[in-house]
Amino acid sequence: MLVGHKPTLRSLTSAAAVLVGLACAGTAARAHDLVEPTVFRSKHGVLDLLMIARAKPVSTISYTPPGGSPMNPTGWVYEICPRPAHDIKCPAGAAVSDYGGVRLALQKGDTLKIRLVNQLPQLDPAKVNHNTDPGQANLFRNPTNLHTHGLIVEPRAPTLSDQTFGDYVFVQIYNSANGMPVPQTTHQHGSNKMNYADYRIEIPRNHPSGQFWFHPHIHGLSLNQVSEGLAGIISVGEVSDYAHGDARDTPFSDASVRHLVLKDMQVAPGGTVQFDSGPVAVQPGEVINQQDPGFCAQFPADSSEVRQGSCPGVDNSADEGSNFAGGNWFFTVNGRTFPTIKVTDPDGEVWRLTNASGSLSYNLQLTDDEAQKPMIMQLISVDGVSVNLPQDTTMDTMVRLGGARFRVVPCPPMPISRFHSKPVCVTQMVMMPSSRAEVFVTYRDPATGAIASPGRSASATFKMAGLTMGSGDQWPAVDLAKVHFNQHGWRNHISYAMDIRGDALATMQPSGILDAKVPYASATPLRDGCRPLPPGHRRRIFFGLADLNDDGTFGLGYEEVDQNGNPVPGTQLPVSQFDPAQNIVCLPLAAGQRPVHETWELVQLSTENHNFHIHQTRFRTINTKAAENTPLSVSLNRSIGGGMLQDNVPLGVATPNVPEVMDAQNGVCSIEQWRSGQCTSKPVVVDIPFSQVGEFVYHCHILEHEDGGMMAKIKVVPSPYGGSAWEAMNQMPW
Incomplete structure (x- = not known):
């Protein structure tokens, strides 16, 4: 075979079962091509940056108000440069400040250092929805902070000997030009820093390769700051770490990888x-x-x-x-409206997609312009972890593993023996806020879906098909990009599909990050009410409203459930809005400082969708009736792995069986109505391995809901036992 040209890219059965109203909505392409995000790459194991959050006109967006002249709206951006020795501003000509976001390229074992400077403008208090919430009187002063979403890293607070932060969201950085924050007597959302804070985030050597992202995590302002543009992406390792050809067992070219930030x-x-x-x-x-x-x-x-x-x-x-x-x-897409994407590699491309919107959920598909039907794409990674599926995995299992986010379709016929993981073919992806997905994109025959050579004018439209979130938000249908398939020449590496060596398997092995000993943890006596769940017990999280008469009081409820499915007396907490002073969950690592697995039930009380997300880990969807030799089994089968690991999952919608839910309760059931059968809502059940010690949060990643209070605090502490699991079991105070 001839080697095809390898250019550089620099110059769901379906989510309709979960998301109500999954509906399908290109013409001539505009002049500008899609541009890759600017890359800041680590050197000698370190990436050390100065990052300044500030306002800036967005040069890639042009708007003409009625009766006015064209203008560039002002968004908020991160101005980024290699960190100067002694300053909090970038040298002239050294900074990048793109609305579309940059990529921080790291390798396993690297250290990410960031000095984050707040130069954001003060806000009009009348335009800050949560300025009157408890503890939130300073929001109009526009504090900020940083969260490295998806990284499985230590949520480390500062100490007297080390004043840097890990991936720790309980800090607020104020711009002194906006005035000093007024002390809050309740609901103080962490420590206050003036003008800047330093972060040091260690990437474990057994961290999965994949795509992650960074954004502010100020409770009450997350939606505002992300919607203004404050977000960028992070990559750990390379796509070639897990993506190989099937015709030739060589890593996929990193030159044919695109990063698409929405x-x-x-x-x-x-x-x-x-x-x-x-x-x-x-x-x-x-x-x-x-x-x-x-x-x-x-x-x-x-x-x-x-x-x-x-x-x-x-x-x-x-x-x-x-x-x-x-x-x-x-x-x-990367800060540009309706760009052109030219696919020229005969072996196709990998698209790394990130939903960096604040509340918007995307219903994505790639539509063949001539056939007017969605094209098949191969799903290779979910939320930054490459998939790994046994060859006998059914389509129904694939749908469940992916949280019903993907419209899974049969792949074109192929010799299964070639693949380490069974290929997953999709035609549609529902990406709620914070979701990431990686797909293999190439031209395919519209009739068979098989990889084929395109005609001279082959094109497609990458589009948001429109989406209704149950009884809630309706997101619009919009064409996002024009795609031209200029793949001329012989394919060299891929005949049928990409061969994936999945980190969803590797993370679960004895040396993997979700199974290996936590290197910085050592045996410590339990305190703060922390205790392990007894065998067979699980946690149940309710998503609803703290006040059923107020549709802005988003909150979470909690209870522990025993091995018979009964709530444990004394553990029940009503649906409540976020209180940073209260740890809802506190648990120790397993004996020997190894990750501990817990089963959580996620109960949707609302008739609009929510999106569960938890920091510092991944989880897998499980089925209590699944066989032990499948990725859906309750007990993890390490020889199979996680199948698809997620850090966010869509929750379905509750079905009220009594009229008052829609008539008088804003479409949200009470916990009591769910228990009595007046509302029907099947829990989403997940297995969560906890491998990072510290305080962090779980929440709905629709930022309107998070800012409104749908978030709770969790703490993981070292195990008091340094010995074997058997020894520890005999000492547990059940």
């Missing part, structure tokens, strides 16, 4: 907008960072409305008090 921005025409405090005047071209799902219609009015990277605002003043007519909702 962000959206609502730009108002002026006038008044309805905030929680009431109607407030906004300027023409102002970014609405408390995003409104009703900004534009879900679908085009007719065929004349072409949505290439944006949709037009509509007048909602009669219903919600906001008139967005004349405004624009921009949907960007």
